Amino acid sequence: MSMLRTIKPKNARVKRALDKREAQIVENEKTAIFVRGQTSSDIVRNAMKDLYALKRPEAINFSRKNDIHPFEDASSLEFFASKNDASLMVTGLHSKKRPHDLVFTRMFDGRVLDMIELGVEELRSMSDFPTPKAALSARPMMVFHSDLFDTHPTYQQLKSHLLDFYNGHHLTEIPLLNTLEHVISITAGPISDATPLPLVHFRVYTVKLLASGSRVPRLQLTEMGPSIDFSVRRVQTADEDMMKAALKRPKLAKSDVEKGLGKKRKNIETDEMGDKVGRIHLAKQDLAKMQGRKMKGLKVKKSGKEAAEGAGADESAITED
């Protein structure tokens, strides 16, 4: 049974809000929840803070401790997810056995799809880099280095997880200039017998586009942080049937795709300053119907009702004839 009461919409606004939570053909961007367990460390908290800053505004941060152990019992994760309509979770934990622990969880249809546990081995947070940062809600680019992301199942899952986390939402179009501000680089170390699960290096750089004389600009990168070295710990793979259902693609008409997948933004524009500008169409004002000063003498008697009642008596007289 669901832990949440089902809400029956009592008005149109609630109904619209509930309809937005229903399954959609073209989905909204996934929201991530950041929550920490009963014990966490400074390093984990700082790492979560930075990951949260990168994911904003599609992220919710919970600052209180919660008794969550994702690999032992996922029910509270599912509760969090369904309550907030979010499908990505990051849980920060710390224990002697697994120090500085981050658990990335993905949900499908309100249930846990898969999980991956990463340990923070080294952290330099965003504030440690005295460099300009990317703007809020700027879409990052993501690059992955190493053959492991193509061959090793655990690293394949990690790639899918991280890509889904920051870049999972497909945009049909983006402005070409001033939007590609930063790049998230994920590199796995070389695999050897000593390191069967090599470290994963998470780096973020701001991108500066330079004129090159051709259509494609040259780049210059400046590290903006965070810089995190992850070790790969426990992994929970997805149920096959569930993954199959999750990977189903809708059949979309080509014309719909070209038009921007049914998300029409009529009369909303962004001006040169980056401000959102809306246009409203108003009908011509009828000054004849304008309410003037109210005075007893100027009162207009409501004639409609009274006339009808008066006529009612007449009508009965007519029918009796």
Next chain:
Amino acid sequence: MDVTQQLAEFAAANSTAVLERPNPVITDAGLLAAFDNTPIDPEEYANLNPHVLALTLTSTQALISAIFTLPTKSTSSGPVVNLPTPVTLLPREKPLPKPKPPTKWERFAAAKGISHKKRDKDVWDDEKQEWVPRWGKGGKNREKEDQWLHEVKQGEGADLDPAKTARTERKARIAKNEKQHAANLSIAANAPKPISTLRDPTFKSSSSLSDSQEVKQSSRNKRKAELERSMLISKTSTASLGRYDQKIEGEPKVKGVKRKFEANVGTGGFEGEREKALGVLKRVESTVGKPKKAKKGGEGEEGGLNVRKAVRFASKQDGGKGRVVGKTGKGKRK
């Protein structure tokens, strides 16, 4: 830190030089992602941060060139690039929305080939010379209730209230529609569910929010009653009929059949008593001296032959030849 190393790092940070990669960088412009599937060189890896920077520069350059060569369209706020559909498959957040089960009318319309005609919400009022809503406040369907003069036909009683009649008729139409709506909902709720919902009882369909509360309630009550019944049966299946079993909190109480006694003085008086006694006598009489009836499909009398069973046995033996079937072909019945 050595000065030369610092200088080298500064140069690396300000460089735009791209590395040579043995395998080309794979780009997925739809997700703004690039994948460099060349294994990391352990020697270069020792010098981690500059190497990662150089790698990132290389793959980002590949991604940027992929994005900047896509077709663009110019808008008032600069060129906008159309991103292609992503190549990398990522799981959805929620399953694909299920198509709504067709209502009874929709099924009928499909069978008869009736095409849907969209009705406007407003209708033209010829008298008022304006558009009025079809229903709701000031709706056209209340016109008769609101008008001050009604035509009374021949033979209609003087006490007839035409406005009231119109209102009852309208309310009846609403009630009928609501009944049909509820029926459609219950049919949709009883429709076969997808496998994923059957396998997991805790699975909650996202569409359940919009379902009628009543339909859910009734199915829930039904299931609860079934569970209670099976629990009572299992409780009495011990040797002690569950007398010494541990009680569970909130356990359903056993409700047996209460004994009923006839009243000493019959309700029907003397006549009723006579009737009852005669009924008993008749039942006894009808079975006395008569052989037992053969059960349907059973063995029948001792030594006798159950013809029905014999025929069935024989027809099975020779592959159904015993059955006399007029038509052998698969053709349509005429």
